[in-house]
Amino acid sequence: METDIRFTHQALVEQSKTGHRSSQYQLYSLYVDAMYNTSLRMLGNKEDAEDIVQDSFVDAFKNLASFKYDSSFGAWLKRIVINKSINYLKAKRIAVVSMDDHEYHLTDETVEETEAVDIKKVKKGIEALPAGYKQIINLYLIEGYDHYEIGEVLGVSVSTSKSQYHRAKKKLVEIINGL
Known part of the structure; x- marks a missing residue:
């Protein structure tokens, strides 16, 4: 029916x-x-x-x-x-810091990923990230924005969005591995 x-x-x-x-x-x-x-x-x-x-x-x-x-x-x-x-x-002045002016450079190295990651650990890890990193992770991974869109929304360059995302992802893996 x-x-x-x-x-x-x-x-x-x-x-x-x-x-x-x-x-x-x-x-x-x-x-x-x-x-x-x-x-x-x-x-x-x-x-x-x-x-x-x-x-x-x-x-x-x-x-x-x-x-x-x-x-x-x-x-x-x-x-x-x-x-x-x-x-x-x-x-509230929680901003993404431009990496363009810093000496840090990203390589094409990939962060080792664990075979099975507990979703609760990921959520705790995201909550433990500094505000700027959390913002990038949420926009890219959770909300599905690409780096061009993130750059537009946050008023930063695409390269800054990418570098912040990679640094945030690396930090997130460190936090998760420490839990």
């Missing part, structure tokens, strides 16, 4: 564009947990993540007319959440 799906995500978005509160609440309910988790991974603070998510939904609903289905609503909203989270971190 086929169920009749009354509201698709697109229908909810279109109704929300007209100010339909019930549709806005349904969209909120569909996405709030995922957006909270995204912000929490970046900020590391529950209260800050809650604030960012609320602000993101307010901005999304105010600017819903500009949503043109170039991506899914969830991807569009996630970008708002990530940008707001990054701006919040920038305001």
Whole structure:
């Protein structure tokens, strides 16, 4: 027996564009947990993540007319959440340090990877990373941004994004091996 799906995500978005509160609440309910988790991974603070998510939904609903289905609503909203989270971190002066001016150079050496890594250790390791490293790891590994996108979002060069990612990954492996 086929169920009749009354509201698709697109229908909810279109109704929300007209100010339909019930549709806005349904969209909120569909996405709030995922957006909270995204912000929490970046900020590391529950209260800050809650604030960012609320602000993101307010901005999304105010600017819903500009949503043109170039991506899914969830991807569009996630970008708002990530940008707001990054701006919040920038305001707190937690920045990515450019490696271009330092004598450190990365080689093509790969960090030895363990055969089986406990996911709890990885999560603990990410939490133990310095803020800038944590930000790069979250954007690249968890959120799926490439180095060009990370560079745009953080206002750094692609090479800085890559070098920070490699240094963060190396540090993460050290932390995990020490757990």
